Amino acid sequence: MTRKSVIMFLAASIAGLFISLVSAQAGEAVEGTAKADKLEQCVEPTPVMRRNHFEFIQHQRDLTVHEGIRGSKYSLAGCVDCHARKDAAGKAVPVNAEGQFCDGCHDYAAVSLKCFECHRTVPGEK
Amino acid sequence: MSREKQQGRREFLKTSAAAAAVTIAPGVMLHTLSADAAPRTEPVTDKVRWGMLIDANKCADGCTECVAACDKENGLDLVDMPEGADPSLWERQRPRWIRQVKLKDNLSGRITNLPMMCQHCEEPPCVDVCPTGASFRRADGIVMVDRHICIGCRYCMMACPYKARSFIHAEVAEKLTHTPRGKGCVESCNFCVQRLDNGESTTACQEACKHQAIVFGDLNDPDSAVSQALKKYPSVQIRADLKLNTGVRYSNI
Numbered sequence: 579m580t581r582k583s584v585i586m587f588l589a590a591s592i593a594g595l596f597i598s599l600v601s602a603q604a605g606e607a608v609e610g611t612a613k614a615d616k617l618e619q620c621v622e623p624t625p626v627m628r629r630n631h632f633e634f635i636q637h638q639r640d641l642t643v644h645e646g647i648r649g650s651k652y653s654l655a656g657c658v659d660c661h662a663r664k665d666a667a668g669k670a671v672p673v674n675a676e677g678q679f680c681d682g683c684h685d686y687a688a689v690s691l692k693c694f695e696c697h698r699t700v701p702g703e704k
Numbered sequence: 705m706s707r708e709k710q711q712g713r714r715e716f717l718k719t720s721a722a723a724a725a726v727t728i729a730p731g732v733m734l735h736t737l738s739a740d741a742a743p744r745t746e747p748v749t750d751k752v753r754w755g756m757l758i759d760a761n762k763c764a765d766g767c768t769e770c771v772a773a774c775d776k777e778n779g780l781d782l783v784d785m786p787e788g789a790d791p792s793l794w795e796r797q798r799p800r801w802i803r804q805v806k807l808k809d810n811l812s813g814r815i816t817n818l819p820m821m822c823q824h825c826e827e828p829p830c831v832d833v834c835p836t837g838a839s840f841r842r843a844d845g846i847v848m849v850d851r852h853i854c855i856g857c858r859y860c861m862m863a864c865p866y867k868a869r870s871f872i873h874a875e876v877a878e879k880l881t882h883t884p885r886g887k888g889c890v891e892s893c894n895f896c897v898q899r900l901d902n903g904e905s906t907t908a909c910q911e912a913c914k915h916q917a918i919v920f921g922d923l924n925d926p927d928s929a930v931s932q933a934l935k936k937y938p939s940v941q942i943r944a945d946l947k948l949n950t951g952v953r954y955s956n957i
């Protein structure tokens with residue numbers, strides 16, 4: 579490598595680093611931007627939700643898939659819709675991204691959740 | 705509610721639904737809303753059996769509007785080719801819920817075009833072979849896969865005589881709220897179940913067909929457009945010899 583190309587390589591790497599830092603910042607969730615932040619309480623009181631939310635949605639998933647019931651109180655789509663925060667640009671941040679609503683607790687409690695291998699992680703498209 | 709009253713309500717809804725289905729421009733239809741346009745709160749029942757009549761004479765050569773509409777409605781256009789995959793293999797294996805099929809009569813040379821999707825069999829072989837119960841038939845006749853239970857063995861794909869099912873080979877980055885999708889599950893046409901469960905009464909393909917080749921509705925309701933059309937025109941089930949009693953019927957093939 580000639581001296582000139584080394585310099586160019588270094589300059590390019592530094593620029594790359596800078597760009598990745600900037601884009602990471604753009605995706606940062608802003609506190610208080612989730613719909614849930616403006617509500618008194620979830621579909622049940624908070625202690626009930628903390629303990630039982632998985633029971634609620636697991637039961638609901640069978641009712642929805644097999645019986646077509648979509649107009650009920652509990653739904654994973656509802657969780658995502660209400661708890662996804664937005665970044666500074668107003669774009670929704672995935673609920674399972676590091677430190678976000680779902681990930682924050684599950685990471686702490688060492689629960690690996692599989693919902694989002696298939697389910698959408700930001701509020702609906704329509 | 706008395707029977708008479710119910711009838712009155714149904715008539716009313718039917719006329720208002722007809723008004724909602726007005727064509728505003730060729731190929732542009734408003735979503736048709738039926739019964740209650742709210743999400744369902746009661747389980748589906750076998751009072752309804754969803755079905756279709758497809759008129760192959762009206763299906764135009766080279767037209768793929770229904771395929772594009774299905775791809776969009778069900779997020780299939782968001783599934784990208786896995787990196788390093790063979791493009792020609794991908795074309796054959798990419799998930800697709802509805803396909804354009806061209807038939808040629810070798811004797812006369814007559815060519816017939818028709819869209820082909822899950823036929824929503826009353827006796828579905830895909831359900832028979834599924835070892836986990838993931839492939840199932842809903843009370844209202846829609847055959848679907850419960851992805852929570854599917855293990856991706858693909859027995860159902862082998863059992864289906866209509867090549868209606870697709871397998872998701874790799875993780876999918878973006879998916880729609882109403883159509884979750886992940887690596888290792890089988891899927892197929894579900895008559896746009898999310899629309900029906902939210903009170904609509906059209907499928908994306910029917911709505912997109914400029915040539916009005918597809919009539920969708922309740923086979924159990926003698927007054928529905930699909931029942932009326934079936935009564936009026938001769939129609940067949942594809943591979944009727946298998947006695948699956950398909951929910952999708954064809955005319956002019």
Ligand code: SF4
Nearest residue numbers: 822823825828830864
């Ligand atoms: S057409 Fe195939 S996938 Fe659809 S119900 Fe029949 S066997 Fe199952």
Ligand code: SF4
Nearest residue numbers: 834854855857858860
């Ligand atoms: S691939 Fe899934 S739905 Fe099909 S037979 Fe296997 S478990 Fe059942």
